[in-house]
Amino acid sequence: MKQTILNNMIILTVIAVLVSAVFTTTAVYTMFNNKLREELENSADFFMDLLDAGYNLDELLESDAVAEYKTRITLIAENGEVLFDNQADIREMENHLHREEVREALTKGSSQSARRSRTLGRETFYYAVRLDSGQILRFAVTTESIIFTLYRLLTLIGIMLVAVITAAFLLGEKMAEGIITPINNLDLDNPLQNDVYEEITPLLTRIHRQNLAIKDQIQRLQAQQEDFIALTNNMAEGLIVVDRAAKIITINTSALNLFGESSSLSSDYIGRNILMLTRDIHLNQAVEKALRGDKAELVFTLNDKSYQVFADPVWEGSTIRGALVLFIDISSKYAVEQMRKEFAGNVSHELKTPLTAISSYAELIKDGIAKPQDIPEFAGHIYTETQRMIALVEDLLKLSRLDEKVELGPTEAINLLDVAAQAAQALKPLTDKHQIEIKVSGQSVSVPGNEAILFEMVYNLIDNAVKYSRDGGQVEVKVLERDNTPLLLVADQGIGIPREHQERVFERFYRVDKSHSKKTGGTGLGLSIVKHAALYHNAVVSLESEVDKGTTVTVEFKG
Known part of the structure; x- marks a missing residue:
């Protein structure tokens, strides 16, 4: 702004000086020319007065005074022939009949005219008067033209301009500083x-x-941003928003936790490329696809968890401004789906095995291939496999009812210690066979529930402990109450369960040692029934085990 003021001031000063110079020169020049014209007329009047006084024209023209006279005097005949000129050789002069001042003087008696020489930059003024003899007496004076006059004054004007511009600059700078300083010191935060x-x-x-x-x-x-941050940070789903360059604009807490960055702040990643967060090729391809304007979807696995990922473009009119990436934790759903597939496969396998055996033995008998003495043995195998199938179907039906959480009978206060004793007694033939002692101890604690389901749960726990104990071992069953919470503990001194299998032993058909399971029999659904029966009674099952030392299963009734 300061420079603009200075520039404008200098330009105005230059224009003012130039205009003043032109007007002044023009005025002086006009005044000077008018003076010359007046002097020409006075000279003509003086000559006419002399002639009127009786002076001879020829003598006057030939006088020394006329010869030295600065004003040019020319005598012209009526036909335009030049008869006399005090400053030029009349022999070299052309006929003047057609000169403007001569023509007008012949008709009007007197005349004025001016002619300019562009080449010489000079201007000549003429005054002509007609004598009584009919001749024309012309007076002329030559002066510089106004253009030439201005040209000659250029140096002076230039010096004046430099001086004026310098003065204008110094004065303008001071004035501009005085104008600008208060403006520069304005408090725009509090303008009033x-x-x-x-x-x-x-x-x-x-x-x-x-x-x-x-x-x-x-x-x-800010309020909207805070609301958005609060909303996104309380989402269970991970959310990342990136711009067109795949740089993170927003990332919520769930997304940071998902990528193991729970100790980081979302602001630490703002402005950074999503590649700094993860280099998973499939995820980055999904983001790139969204930034091209297409939707993308994939299942993303990280840290043993599965996520459904949706990458959508963010549009503003017809322009892509970025992409939104949403992570939905489907680990449970994914695990259930995997378990469902495994369960279907296991059911098929568990049913196929006894059916194949039954079919084989029956076919031998049907075709008469079996010897008569072998038929009782084959019939025994068929019976065993049939019982195994019946047990499997019964266990599946039990699980199905527990899964559906339908009412399976009346709910009443059940003495858990009595149920444990009954289950131990029911398993006495098995324990006697393997010389395993079942020791039931504890308090008479009652829990609300279904007696048949509780019996099935305790029975399966003890049965499993017996089957995986060594012959001559001991299984200890305890019922107690801790902090008003009923507990059931079943401990064995058997082969134990490796740590990597402990989380899965309650899955359907899951067996740690399949060869051992074949020897002991069973459907592979016992512990799964235990888990579902516990859930039915709002109880939690936990397991502690050490290989070659034994296993302890605890059922905690929450009430």
Whole structure:
């Protein structure tokens, strides 16, 4: 602004000087020319007065005074022939009949004219008067033209311009500084508190109103941003928003936790490429696809968890502004689906094995291939496999009912210690066979529930402990109450369960040692029934085991 003021001031000064110079020169030149014309007329009048006084024209023209006279005097005949000239050789002069001043003097008695020489840059003024004899007496004076006069004054004008521009610059800089300083010192945050030029008060008022509007808008945007952050940070799903360059604009807490960055702040990743967060090729391809305008979907596995990922483009009109990536934890659903597939396969396998055996033995008998003495043995095998199938179907039906959480009978207060004793007694033939002692001890603790289901749960726990104990071992069953919470503990001194299998032993058909399971029999559903029976009674099952030392299963009834 300061430079603009200086420039404008200098330009105005230069224009003013030039205009003044032109007008002054023109005025002086006009005044000077008028003076010359007046002098020409006076010279003509003087000659005419001399002639009227009786002086001879020829004598006057031949006098020394006329010869030295600065004004040019020319005598011209009526036919235009030059008869006399005090400054030129008349023999070299052309006929003047067609000269403007001569023609007009012949008709009007007197005349004035001016002619300019562009080549010499000079201007000549003429005054002609007709004598009584009919001859024309012409007076002329030559002076510089106004253009030439201005040209000659250029140096002076240039010096004046330099001086004036210098003065204007120094003065303008000081004036501009005086104008600009108060403006530069304006407090734009509080514009109405400035004591400055009255002329800019309306501007300051507008700035004040604009500041209020901007402040209000910023507060609303901050509130919206805080609401958005609070909303996204409380989402269970991970959310990442990137711009067109795949740089992170927003990332919520769930997304940070998902990538193991729970100790980091979301602001640590703002402005960084999503590659800094994960280099998973499939995820980055999904983001790139979304940034091209297409939707992408994939299952993303990280840290033993599965996520359904949706990558969608963010449009503004017809322009892609970025992409939104949503991570939905489907680990449970994925695990259930995998278990369902495994369960279907296991059921098929568990049913196929006894059916194949039954079919084989039956076919031998049907075709008469079996010897008569072998038929009882084959019939025994068929019976065993049939019983195995019946047990499997019964266990599947039990699990199905427990899964559906339908009412399986009346709920009443059940003495857990009595149920444990009954289950131990029911397994006595098995324990006697393997010389295993079942020791039931504890308190008479009652829990609300279904007696048949509780019996099935305790029976399966003890049965499993017996089957995986060594012959001559001991299984200990305890019922107690801790902090008003009923507990059932079943401990054996058997082969134990490796740590990597402990989380899965309650799955359907899951067997740690399949060869051992074949020897001991069973459907592979016992512990799964235990888990579902516990859930039915709002109880939690936990397991502690050490290889070659034994296993302890605890059922905690939450009430």
